[in-house]
Amino acid sequence: MAYDLAMAALADPTRRRLVERLRHRPRAVGELAQHLRVTQPAVSQHLAVLRRARLVRGRAVGRRRLYQLDPAGLAMLRQYLDRMWGDALEAYARSFEE
Amino acid sequence: MAYDLAMAALADPTRRRLVERLRHRPRAVGELAQHLRVTQPAVSQHLAVLRRARLVRGRAVGRRRLYQLDPAGLAMLRQYLDRMWGDALEAYARSFEE
DNA sequence: CTGACAAATAAGCATATACTTATATTAGTA
DNA sequence: TACTAATATAAGTATATGCTTATTTGTCAG
Numbered sequence: 001m002a003y004d005l006a007m008a009a010l011a012d013p014t015r016r017r018l019v020e021r022l023r024h025r026p027r028a029v030g031e032l033a034q035h036l037r038v039t040q041p042a043v044s045q046h047l048a049v050l051r052r053a054r055l056v057r058g059r060a061v062g063r064r065r066l067y068q069l070d071p072a073g074l075a076m077l078r079q080y081l082d083r084m085w086g087d088a089l090e091a092y093a094r095s096f097e098e
Numbered sequence: 099m100a101y102d103l104a105m106a107a108l109a110d111p112t113r114r115r116l117v118e119r120l121r122h123r124p125r126a127v128g129e130l131a132q133h134l135r136v137t138q139p140a141v142s143q144h145l146a147v148l149r150r151a152r153l154v155r156g157r158a159v160g161r162r163r164l165y166q167l168d169p170a171g172l173a174m175l176r177q178y179l180d181r182m183w184g185d186a187l188e189a190y191a192r193s194f195e196e
Numbered sequence: 197c198t199g200a201c202a203a204a205t206a207a208g209c210a211t212a213t214a215c216t217t218a219t220a221t222t223a224g225t226a
Numbered sequence: 227t228a229c230t231a232a233t234a235t236a237a238g239t240a241t242a243t244g245c246t247t248a249t250t251t252g253t254c255a256g
Binding site: 126127128138139141142143145146158160161162163 | 201202203204205206
Binding site: 028029030040041043044045048060062063064065 | 235
């Protein structure tokens with residue numbers, strides 16, 4: 001039951017934009033903040049939430065902090081959704097049988 | 099961009115329990131409420147949220163209302179997560195190359 | 197038609213949370 | 227050492243939302 005943190009984290013649109021911005025390469029906090037209409041502290045707070053959900057990882061490089069996606073959180077979410085998806089399809093098909 | 103409603107809907111643990119309870123077969127509102135420590139109105143409100151997110155569908159049967167999973171919402175979510183997952187893996191692999 | 201049952205809606209409240217500004221921390225630079 | 231840059235943390239606020247009770251709407255049984 002670790003996907004609950006990930007689901008809650010991705011429910012926020014600003015955090016989803018952060019994740020999407022990290023899709024292809026790591027970015028520094030300031031760089032992320034520039035594109036987001038929110039202040040730098042807000043971005044740091046969002047990153048902390050994403051970190052706890054294991055959706056991103058941060059490492060210090062000089063005096064900057066580079067964040068990148070952590071596959072772990074996404075993997076758990078995917079697994080959960082795939083299970084639901086499979087069951088939903090089965091139940092849906094069954095609902096036509098009778 | 100329809101997965102945002104689904105993400106927000108599934109972020110709530112009570113709503114997730116509702117979805118999980120509907121995994122295998124349709125259920126009536128009262129039946130769902132009995133297993134959930136919340137009142138019937140709360141369940142109805144949650145179901146409304148899930149309906150707007152296209153995660154469930156409800157149909158009237160007599161004076162009861164049977165809800166079942168709607169694959170549509172889950173499909174959108176899955177698609178979104180799969181894209182993120184793929185990109186995350188690529189970026190992760192790339193981060194080892196250099 | 198009347199009463200009871202099932203679900204949805206209304207209204208209100210209490211808490212969670214996404215934001216802000218201000219400050220602290222840590223690392224590079226002159 | 228002092229100064230600046232980059233990020234994190236603290237504290238406070240405003241809004242969103244998940245819950246409750248009370249009421250409304252709709253359906254079946256007698």
